[in-house]
Amino acid sequence: MATQQEISAFLAKEFPQSKCVIESIGDCTSVVSHAVGFDELRPGGTVSGPVLMALADVALYTAVLGKLGLVALAVTSNLSINFLRKPSADKAIVAHCKLIKVGRTLVMGEVMLYSRGDEKPVAHVMGTYALPAKT
Amino acid sequence: MATQQEISAFLAKEFPQSKCVIESIGDCTSVVSHAVGFDELRPGGTVSGPVLMALADVALYTAVLGKLGLVALAVTSNLSINFLRKPSADKAIVAHCKLIKVGRTLVMGEVMLYSRGDEKPVAHVMGTYALPAKT
């Protein structure tokens, strides 16, 4: 319903501070990445949890936009993250999102987060978006 | 087990980029706030979700440190946030955290987030911290 270019432009306006990069969009899916540098790291060389949460939120939003079009008013109602493994300090984080329910008022999706190139996920996120009532 | 001053110093080292301010610490509780300005806002005048999540995470960590001492290796294993209401664009966010279980390997706590001065919460967070095994 919305192309990768349209969504990238839309997000650049909605989340001007975000460094997330949309890598691909499919039917109910998205792949979004986030570079890792000084701002994303905590002492000990791990990627900060809020960076992972923010990336997962953008990946979910991107998949929603890809499926439903540029619904500016979709809002996150729940986001639940399980931290699985310590991410690499020198690799980007890549989020693979899949929507598992697209209803009239709620959309639910899950996101697996990886350090780029690694097979084992660093975190899993389940999210719910509420859609504005149709008028 | 650790005072507000000790924890503030510890967090300044652990999360150098964080703007969170510890307002108080009690037995299994903490109050932590975060100023809201350009960096925290999204178009439409709402505070960004990841700012709320990051603040809740710090509030939980602060309460854990206050209860158990400076356990640098405590790590978040799950964080689940419900967004309840749109926060004010011109008020700081204040997080009130209460630990509801302090076990040997897991600590669980909840956080209510408010726009300062408002009675109704903007978000609710439930979090789980895993503690390092004693040796």
Next chain:
Amino acid sequence: MATQQEISAFLAKEFPQSKCVIESIGDCTSVVSHAVGFDELRPGGTVSGPVLMALADVALYTAVLGKLGLVALAVTSNLSINFLRKPSADKAIVAHCKLIKVGRTLVMGEVMLYSRGDEKPVAHVMGTYALPAKT
């Protein structure tokens, strides 16, 4: 919007197999209990997790009905439970529910579960109910 008697009758019809007892209903709150006997126990003398989840779900539903009236079509969309302590084998479980958001399409509430007479909770539940669209 609905009295304790109306809700008890409604639930007896909706959940005929349920042993839950509504103890009280307030504005956005409910207290519901469940006796503990052979059917609720697991070897080792602990109350089965699904019994706690089922009770919390009924407590949330009861609070929703108390606030909004007999909305038969409200459905649970998310329920997240944290198990905190081993419940007593010989005490009923009592659920204290409080709704923290009552929106047009979503209601969110939390539930603390106790072994009757104990001060420390055995479990915490956060739940979301989706309301049918108004027509």
Next chain:
Amino acid sequence: MATQQEISAFLAKEFPQSKCVIESIGDCTSVVSHAVGFDELRPGGTVSGPVLMALADVALYTAVLGKLGLVALAVTSNLSINFLRKPSADKAIVAHCKLIKVGRTLVMGEVMLYSRGDEKPVAHVMGTYALPAKT
């Protein structure tokens, strides 16, 4: 680490009231089903939510036992369920579980629940099990 026969016998002793049937066990995976009849249905012809939660919990526990052996003391610490679609009234529920983290103190896994034969899931569950400390 434990075979399907060993686990079935173990669960029959641990959960004597359960009607769950283990269909298969793999490396970090399990498939468990639950027949649907009068006891599992609610008015309107839908499978009761607590039945889905209980089945998911057994599927997670089964996968944990399959991976780690008969660890009687593993306990659920968190279980979060998203209800996606109304299950069929006349089909068994089948749970497909996959562990996504097997740590020393925590095991995390996800479960997709289906009405047997249907492609679209009726619910998604994320669960965390705490393992007893080694001595």
